[in-house]
Amino acid sequence: MFDRLYEKDVAITGIGQSEVGRPSQLSAMRLTVDACLEAIEDAGLQREDIDGVACWPGDNNNGDSFSPVGPNALKNALGLQVNWFGGGYEGPGPLAGIINGAMAIASGMCRHVLVFRTITESSTRQHNKQASALTNKTQGRDGSFAWQWYTPFNVLSAANLIAMYAQRHFHDYGTTPEQLAQIALTCRRHAQLNPKAVYRSPMSMDDYMQSRMISTPLRMFDCDVHCDASTAIVLSRCDVARDGRHPPIRIEAMGAALNQPWSWDQISLTEGAAFDAGNMMWARTDLKPKDVGSAQLYDGFSILTMIWLEALGLCPRGESGRFVEGGKRIALDGELPLNTNGGQLSGGRTHGLGYVHEACLQLWSRANGRQIADHQVAVTAAGGGPLAGSLLLVRD
């Protein structure tokens, strides 16, 4: 199907992450610099070695708290000399920076690409409680490509659209609120072992059921928690990745396909783009879902994690509710440890690269109190609705 599997030329060699604040007193750029310098050092490199910078979504809205720092600003701050740099919202979701950066390496433009993602939604909400509502982002009439079809009906957050995916999942597959709760409960249990996690107090099924309804059937604890943080990943060409401080984590396969409309309501309500990405990823490797030792799957909303479990073949289609029931399978000592740092639901909405950071910590056995059993293959995926990208990572 594919002549050349470009991602096999690329490995992760270093990771870094700033503090995860709610809110942080540090500037968005300082958070970014902390994450990036840590990642460069972790890769055993100097900043002079970095010859590419990638980011999703980049400074697409002039400093909006969803993405306050883009590649241009970061390049200047660190005085980087690069052969290629790029950002932008359009693409296969929050992992697009890694997918683009890997392409830059495989095409011969770069040897070491610094990928980062900064978000400061917590500090913004200190002075604007409606910061995440879309009416705050577009003034006057809505002429946007996608959202003009939703905002006239007071759909002011992705929560409403994703709630309709959950409702359809419940209807088609018999998924129950108690099953959905296992994503939030599991993340909270794991967050208790992560010193950087935002929410670390115990949460019971009763706590979950009594949490405020946001948009049926999604409750407050089905929605991720805003934070201020930056995460950075260093990608290196495999032949120059061997001298690092850690064994390279190869990018075995990537998923970035979208075979449906880019739309929140025209796309399959029970699949989103996730199945397209998952199918592409598995078509590019001989490994199988049964080889996966840990999964870090997008939980901007809990139902999206369930959809990813199915999309990546980690459980049969429609079976994610039964798969997570009781929470044993997805616990740290379960057959498929899930969102081992507390995910975005309890760990904090680092938005995308946090999953990759955690997957690498686990593969390198650097996850301290939450370390799971030794394994070589991890899967990460991010996005919901029309946004979807996935990575299969292997430590040889």
Added chain:
Amino acid sequence: MPRKLPALNADNRPFWQGGENHALLIHRCGACSRYFHPPSPVCPACASLEVGPQPVSGKGKVASFTVNHQPWTPELKEPFVIAIVELDEQEGLRFVSNIEDTPADAVHIGMRVRVRFQQEEDVWLPLFVKD
């Protein structure tokens, strides 16, 4: 309850203003006969430029829905019902709207609905009620 209105252009104007003449106008391809939404100057199924708005029945069923409880802005009057309505004319032909005048706990997937227009300035919003 205030609503943010769409910016009108040559492609989307029929959809947002058809209600002035009590018609729900959905783009249809003259070459392959398929309806599509959102409106666009080209058919996404066959790439024909022979496309244009056509009146449809305004009847359909709820493909999915949610009851919004979150006060995203101070002006909202929650709870209110958001739905994806699939029109009778073609499988998968659907768009986001609101279900009005129906108790939130009575709304369900598969519920029959029909369009009811609500004028806001120069826009006639296609909302739905139980049929």
